[in-house]
Amino acid sequence: MKKISLLLCLALSSVVLTAQKISYIVSFPNIAHHEARISLTASGITQKNAIFRMSRSSPGRYATHEFGKNVYDVKAFDKSNKQIEINRIDADIYEVPAHSGFVRVEYTLFANHPDGTYAGIDASSIHLNAPATFLWMKGADKSPIDVKFNLPKEKNWTISTQLKQSNDSTLFSARDMQYLMDSPINIGELYWKEWKLSNPDGKTYTFRVSLEATTNQEDLNYFAAKIEEITKQSQQVFGEFPSFDYNAYTFITGINPYVQGDGMEHRNSTVINIPVKFSKDFFDDVFAHEFFHCWNIERIRPKTLEPFNFEKSNMSNELWFGEGFTQYYGELLLKRSDFTSFDNYLNSVAGLVNTKENTPGAKRFSPVEVSRNAVFVDAGVAVDKSNYTNMYTSYYPYGASVAMALDLELRTKFQDITLDTYMRAVWKKFGEKEQPYTVTGLENVLADLTKDKSFAGNFFSKYVNGHESFNYAPLLEKAGMKLIQPGAGKAWAGLLQFRAESNLTFAAGTVIGTPFYEAGMDVGDKILQFDGKAVNTGAELRAIIDGHKPGDKVTVQYTHRETTINAELVLSENKRYSVTSFEKENLEVSADIKAFRESWLGDKTK
Numbered sequence: 383m384k385k386i387s388l389l390l391c392l393a394l395s396s397v398v399l400t401a402q403k404i405s406y407i408v409s410f411p412n413i414a415h416h417e418a419r420i421s422l423t424a425s426g427i428t429q430k431n432a433i434f435r436m437s438r439s440s441p442g443r444y445a446t447h448e449f450g451k452n453v454y455d456v457k458a459f460d461k462s463n464k465q466i467e468i469n470r471i472d473a474d475i476y477e478v479p480a481h482s483g484f485v486r487v488e489y490t491l492f493a494n495h496p497d498g499t500y501a502g503i504d505a506s507s508i509h510l511n512a513p514a515t516f517l518w519m520k521g522a523d524k525s526p527i528d529v530k531f532n533l534p535k536e537k538n539w540t541i542s543t544q545l546k547q548s549n550d551s552t553l554f555s556a557r558d559m560q561y562l563m564d565s566p567i568n569i570g571e572l573y574w575k576e577w578k579l580s581n582p583d584g585k586t587y588t589f590r591v592s593l594e595a596t597t598n599q600e601d602l603n604y605f606a607a608k609i610e611e612i613t614k615q616s617q618q619v620f621g622e623f624p625s626f627d628y629n630a631y632t633f634i635t636g637i638n639p640y641v642q643g644d645g646m647e648h649r650n651s652t653v654i655n656i657p658v659k660f661s662k663d664f665f666d667d668v669f670a671h672e673f674f675h676c677w678n679i680e681r682i683r684p685k686t687l688e689p690f691n692f693e694k695s696n697m698s699n700e701l702w703f704g705e706g707f708t709q710y711y712g713e714l715l716l717k718r719s720d721f722t723s724f725d726n727y728l729n730s731v732a733g734l735v736n737t738k739e740n741t742p743g744a745k746r747f748s749p750v751e752v753s754r755n756a757v758f759v760d761a762g763v764a765v766d767k768s769n770y771t772n773m774y775t776s777y778y779p780y781g782a783s784v785a786m787a788l789d790l791e792l793r794t795k796f797q798d799i800t801l802d803t804y805m806r807a808v809w810k811k812f813g814e815k816e817q818p819y820t821v822t823g824l825e826n827v828l829a830d831l832t833k834d835k836s837f838a839g840n841f842f843s844k845y846v847n848g849h850e851s852f853n854y855a856p857l858l859e860k861a862g863m864k865l866i867q868p869g870a871g872k873a874w875a876g877l878l879q880f881r882a883e884s885n886l887t888f889a890a891g892t893v894i895g896t897p898f899y900e901a902g903m904d905v906g907d908k909i910l911q912f913d914g915k916a917v918n919t920g921a922e923l924r925a926i927i928d929g930h931k932p933g934d935k936v937t938v939q940y941t942h943r944e945t946t947i948n949a950e951l952v953l954s955e956n957k958r959y960s961v962t963s964f965e966k967e968n969l970e971v972s973a974d975i976k977a978f979r980e981s982w983l984g985d986k987t988k
Contacts, residue, residue: 401425401426402424402425402426402427402428402522402525403424403425403426403525403526403527403528404422404423404424404518404519404522404525404526404527404528404559405422405423405425405527405528405529405530406420406421406422406423406516406527406528406529406530407420407421407423407529407530407532408420408421408510408515408529408530408531408532409421409532410503410508410532410533410534413503413504413505413508413534414505416492416493416494416502416503416504417490417491417492417493417503418490418491418493418503418508418515419488419489419490419491420488420489420490420491420515420516420517421486421487421488422434422486422487422488422489422516422517422518422519423484423485423486424484424485424486424487424519424522425483425484426483426525427481427483427484427485427519427522428483428521429520429521431477431478431479432477432478432481432485432519433471433475433476433477433478433519433520433521434475434476434477434478434487434517434518434519434520435450435472435474435475435476435517435518435520435693436449436450436453436474436475436513436517436518437449437513437514437518437563437692437693438450438474438692438693438694438695439513439690439691439692439693439694439695439696440499440511440513440514440563440646440692441513441563441564441646441647441648441690442498442499442646442647442648442675442679443499443646443760443761444695444696444697444698444701444756444757444760445695445756445757445758445759445760445761445762446694446695446757446762447499447500447513447514447761448473448474449474449500449513449514450473450474450475451473451474452491452492452493452501452514453474453489453490453491453517454489454490454492455488455489455490456468456470456476456487456488456489457487457488457489458476458478458485458486458487458488459485459486459487459488460481460482460484460485460486461482461484463486466478466480466481466485467479467480468487476517487517489517491503491515493509493510493514493515495642496509496636496640496641496642496655497509497511497641497642497643497644497646497653497655498511498566498644498645498646498653498654498655499511499514499644499646499761500514500642501514501515502641502642504640505534506570506640507539507568507569507570507571507594507636507640508567508568508569508570509566509567509568509569509636509641509653509655510566510567510568510569511566511646511653512562512563512564512565512566512567513563513692515567516562516563518559518562518563518692522559523558523559523560524558524559525558525559526555526556526557526558527555527556527557527558527559527561527562528548528553528554528555528556529545529553529554529555529556529562530550530552530553530554531552531553531554531569532552533552533569537571538571539569539570539571539572540569540570540571540572540574540592541554541567541568541569542567542568542569542572542590542592542632542634543565543566543567543568543632543634543651544564544565544566544627544628544630544631544632544648544649544650544651545561545562545565545567546627546628560689560690561649563690563692564648564649565648565651566634566646566648566651566653567634568592568594568634568636568653570594571594572592572593572594573592573593573594573595573597573598573599573602574590574591574592574593575590575591575593575599575602575603575606576588576589576590576591577589577606577610579610579613579614579617579623581617581622581623582621582622583622585625585629586629587623587626587629587630587631588629588630588631589609589610589613589630589631589632589633590630590631590632590633591605591606591609591632591633591635592632592633592634592635593605593635593636593637593660594635594636594637594638594641595635595636595637595638595660596638596659596660597660597662601660601661601662602662604662605662605664605665608665608669608719608721609633609669609673611719611721611987612669612670612673612715612716612719613631613673614987615670615715615718615719615985615986615987616670616673616674616677616711616715618802618986618987619674619677619711619715619802619805619806619986620677620805620806620809620813621806621809623676624676624677624680624681624813626650626676627649627650628650630650631650631651631673631676632650632651632652633651633652633654633669633673634651634652634653634654635653635654635655636654636655636656637655637656637658637659637660637664638657638658638659638660639657639658639659640657641655641656641657642655642657643655643656643657645668645671645672646672647672647675647676647679647680648680649676649680649681650676652672652673652675652676654668654669654672656668665716665721667712667713667715667716668712670711670712670713670715670716670719671708671709671711671712674708674711674712674715675704675708677805677809677813678703678704678707678708678711678805678813679704679705679708681809681813681814681816682704682808682809682812682813682819683812683813683816683818683819684698684699684700684701684703684704684818684819684820685818685819685820686698686699686700686820687818688818695757696757697754697756697757698753698754698756699750699753699754699820699821700750700753700819700820700821700824701753701756701777701781702749702750702752702753702777702780702781702784702846703781703824705777705778705781706749706777706778706779706780706781706782706783706784706785707781707782707784707785707801707805709778709779709781709782709785710734710781710782710785710786710789710801711785711805713727713730713782714983717983718983718984718985718986719985720985724963724983725963727983728863728961728962728963729961731786731858731863731961732865732959732960732961733779734779734782734783734786735783735854735865735959735961736958736959737775737779737780737782737783738780738783738784738787738851738852738854739851739852739854739957739959740957740958740959741775741780742771742772742773742775742893742894742895743770743772743773743774743775743780744775744780744783744849745849745851746772746773746849747773747774747775747849748846748847748848748849749777749780749781749784749845749846749849750821750846750847752774752775752776752777752780753777753781755774755777756777759774759776767891767905769891771890771891771892771893772891772893772894783852784845784846785801786854787845787852787854787857788801788804788841788845789801789982790854790857790858790860791841791857792804792832793857793860793978793981793982794857794860795832795837796832796834799831799832800981800982802986803831804827804828804831807827807830807831808824808827811823811827812827821842821846821847824842824846825838825839825842825846826838828841828842858961859964860974860975860978861975861978861979861982861983862963862964862965862969862971862975862976862978862979863961863962863963863964864961864962864963864964864967864969865959865960865961866959866960866961866962867955867956867957867958867959867960868956868958868960869955869956869957869958870955871931871932871955872928872931872932872955872956873927873928873929873930873931873932873934873953873954873955874896874897874927874932874953874954874955874956875896875897875898875927875951875953875954876892876893876896876897876898876899877890877892877893877896877898878920878923878924880920884908885918885919885920886908886909886910886917886918886919886920886923887906887907887908888903888904888905888906888907888908889905890905891904891905892904892905896954897951897952897953897954898951900951900952901938901949901950901951902947902949903938903940903942903949904942906942906943907940907941907942908940908941909923909938909939909940910939910940910941910946911937911938911939912926912927912936912937912938912939913926913930913936913937913938914937927953930953931953932953932954932955933952933953933954934952934953935950935951935952935953936950936951936953937949937950937951938950938951
């Protein structure tokens with residue numbers, strides 16, 4: 383009897399839970415001034431006090447954002463349309479203390495920043511990121527949701543979103559709050575292009591590009607063909623597409639001067655806004671990067687981000703992998719698609735080597751440690767100065783530099799194992815099952831794949847949990863790439879970053895380890911004399927430095943606030959790397975080198 387009663391109670395609680403429903407109506411009575419009027423109806427409320435709040439974080443972002451600052455004129459009503467009490471109990475939190483299970487909350491939203499993180503409302507188009515748009519009710523996380531848009535009747539607008547569309551082209555639904563918050567929306571005069579691709583099991587998915595731009599259908603078709611190629615190259619890495627909800631994936635794209643630049647991944651869509659005039663020949667690795675996320679981060683999901691907390695920042699140990707490895711593939715897939723030249727890719731390789739070997743953050747802190755700092759730097763806003771120059775390296779290029787190191791190591795040490803192979807193994811272990819992973823889990827997959835626990839342990843110890851230098855040179859040579867230091871043997875004092883309006887006043891903090899830093903100079907200091915000579919321009923300073931060699935000691939006179947300081951400075955050399963091809967160095971490009979290049983950088987769809 384107790385067992386039956388328990389089951390009955392569980393069944394009844396399930397009925398109560400599913401009876402809760404959230405509905406939004408979004409209207410634009412003051413669209414010229416960037417306002418929307420939004421109605422949120424909550425029915426089947428079981429909580430004594432109904433709490434409504436704005437998010438403070440957003441999927442794909444890790445810092446806090448004050449979305450609540452743009453919500454005002456908040457009112458509440460009962461089922462008979464009678465206004466009832468609603469109290470603002472925190473800056474972005476509202477409480478309805480008494481209700482009969484039904485509450486309708488109405489509020490005004492101001493939005494004038496159309497990117498992928500915030501929202502933009504204009505008479506020309508509408509961009510809505512859900513956390514920046516929708517109040518939500520605490521405790522109704524699992525309730526089904528529908529969203530209705532009342533669009534201006536004179537507009538010939540369509541709506542682009544990953545939300546499920548009903549027979550009504552302006553009515554959409556989400557299975558729960560997490561899905562709604564992960565679903566961006568673009569409304570306007572959009573150009574559309576679709577194509578279909580299949581998985582090895584024969585299941586077919588529809589891919590869509592919606593483009594807000596000044597263009598024509600023919601040019602969009604040409605442009606969309608490039609995105610289609612990226613989707614194909616990405617599929618080859620993992621062997622299959624994810625199981626997209628509603629069998630569709632949407633590139634929500636704005637390429638025009640009126641958007642704010644952003645690329646933001648979501649489960650079955652991505653927002654890519656680029657503030658330039660559209661050209662069919664334009665392309666950017668952001669399309670590859672964001673699409674790659676539909677595997678890596680959307681389904682290959684760090685345990686530290688599960689579930690995503692919309693009330694605070696979300697710290698993760700694994701952004702070096704989720705964002706950094708994705709950054710590596712973003713540029714690699716452009717090369718495999720033949721959308722960038724070999725020489726341009728060499729510049730990308732050099733950038734990653736310099737990130738790992740020549741940025742203070744990467745020399746002092748591990749990829750895991752810098753990942754945790756995302757809560758402060760990922761579009762985070764503060765007015766005070768930071769010391770990021772000397773203690774932080776972005777987990778995007780830092781993680782990408784680790785990805786390239788691992789790719790080259792695997793290609794050299796193990797037969798038929800590459801980073802592609804590893805990503806596929808991670809997908810099978812975690813992503814396909816949507817089982818959250820940890821750093822240790824990633825290490826274990828590498829050990830299982832290579833059947834070399836020592837290799838995996840050493841790599842993670844040195845380059846993931848640690849920050850040791852990596853010897854790229856011999857591995858790059860296998861691809862016919864030569865690592866060189868153009869500044870070797872030439873005198874150098876540090877980066878010459880001076881304010882335009884005041885010659886030789888440092889515009890930023892000096893970098894640890896450089897002669898400027900070691901001599902005590904920092905942001906705001908002004909150089910007066912160098913090596914006993916008065917200097918007024920960067921060109922004059924550079925000419926004096928060029929007349930010396932590394933190791934030379936020179937005097938420097940500079941001002942710090944009201945004080946004139948005389949110091950000694952020891953010139954060094956610039957350790958930055960560049961990468962050139964064997965062809966340009968007149969070195970032999972053997973058959974083995976050509977095969978290595980093709981395996982690494984070649985088209986995988988053939």
